[in-house]
Amino acid sequence: MRHQHDHDFEHDVEGFATVLAGELPGHWTVDHREHANRAEQMNRAGAVWDMDTVADAIARHPLGHDAILARDDGTRLYVTGRPSHEDDFLVAAIAPPLPPAAFEGVREPDGVVVPADPFAAADAVATGLLPRYEAALAQVQDNAARLNSRTPVTLTWVGPDLHATADVSEAVRTVLTEHGFVPSDTGHTFVLNGDDTALQAQAVRAVGARLATHGTHLALRHPAPRTGPDTATATPVRHNRPAARVR
Template sequence: MHDTDPSDLESFATILAGELPGRWTSQYHPDHGGGADYDHLTATVWDMDQTAHSISTHGVAHCAVLTRTDDDTRLLVIDHLGQPEGFLVAALAPAGLPDAAYAGVREPDGLAVPADPFHAAEAATLHLLPRYADAVAHARRNAAALEAPLPEQIDLTWADDDLTTPVPESVALARLLTEHGFVHDSRQDRLVLPGDDTAVQAQSVRGLGARLAELGVGVGMRHPAPPAPATASPLPARVTPSSARRR
C-alpha cells in the first residue's frame, strides 16, 4: 500500500518504477523556480509526437528519470501540461550510439497517461517498452553495419538504361549511393540509378566514382551476361531395318 500522492510527479514516478517489469530506480529532478535546465535530458527524448510537442511548447520545469538497472533503459516522466491532469512518459535514447545509427529508425514515441501509476505501468509494458526494444535493436544493427569494412570495389550492372548494384552491407556506403541518386528497388532488393535522364545519370556516376576513389573503393561497370544460346535438340536416331535373314 502506497501512502504517497500519485498526482504528484515525484510520487507518481516512484510508484511507476516499482510496477514496471525488471528492476527500476527513479530519480526526481525538482523545479528550481525557473532556474532548472534539463536540456541535457530533453535532448535525448526519443519521441516525435506529443512529448516532443509538449517540451518544445512548454519546456520542462521538473521531471523524473526512471532507469532499468538491468540494461540502462531510461524513461522520462513529465507533467502533461495543457491537460487537467496526467503525465507524459517517454523513452530516452540509449547512450553510446553514433547519430548515424538512428537513420531510418522509427521513434518509440511516448504515452499520455492519467495520474494512475498502475494504469501507466500496464500501458508502458504493453506499448512503450516493446516499441523501445524494437527501436534499440534497429539502431544497434545500424551501428554494427556502420563499422563494417568498405569493399574494395562495387560493381554497377547495366539493366536496360538503368544501373543497378546489390544493397551493400555497409550503411555508410548505402547512404553514399542514395546521396548520388540510387533508389532501392524492393522487388529486386537492389539499388537502382535510373536512366531516364542520361546526363543526370552520368553526372551521378562521376560524382560517385570520385567520392569512392577518395575512400579507396573502386567501381566496376558490367553488362548483364547474354542469355545462353539455345541448343538444337539432337535428331532422333534413324532406325534401320534388321539384317536378319528371312525364312
C-alpha cells in the same frame, strides 16, 4: 504486485515516478530533478526518443521538473507532468548513445500519455511503450553494428600534408572538402595542406567529429619508409699504372 494507495499524484512527478518504477518489470532507479530554467530542461530531455506529444511538450512548455527511470539493462524512461492536464503524465523512452546514422530509417518509439494512476500507467508502459522501444532499439543496434564494420577513412602524411584516398563515399567527400581538403592533381587523393599546422589539426578534429555521425572514423598513418639502396662497401676501382722506368 499492486498495492492500494490514497495518494493524489497530481503535480507529484517524483512520487508518481517512484511508484511507477516499482510496478514495471525489472529493477529501476529514479532520478528526479527540478529545473530552474528551460536550458536545464532541454539538457535533461535532449535524448528523449519521441516525435509526438512528449517532444511537443518539452519543446513548447516549461515543465519545471521531471524524472528519469533507469533499468539495469540500460533502458531509460523520461517522466514528466502533462502541461494543462493535471491528471495526466507523459512517459517516453530515452534513446541509446549511438551514432546518429544508426537511427536513420528507424521510427521513434513515441511516448504515451498516462493517467495519474501509476498502476494503470505501468500497464500502458509495459504493454505499449516498452515493446516499441525494444523493437526500435534492436534496429538501431543492428545499424550501429553495420556502421562499426565500415572501413575507416585513412589519412596519410606525405611531408607536411595529409592525403585521403578519393575512393570514399560522396558523403565522406563532402565532409573532406568542406574542411579544406582539395583533390590532388591526379584525382586519386584529397589533400589537406600542412602550411598552417594549427588549422590542419583543427580541420582533422572537425572531420573526425563529422565522420562519427556517419558511423565511420579516421585513421592516421605515416607512409612506410623507403628501403634505401644496398649500403655494402663498394670495391674500389684499381687503375693500371705504367711500370716505373729504371734508369
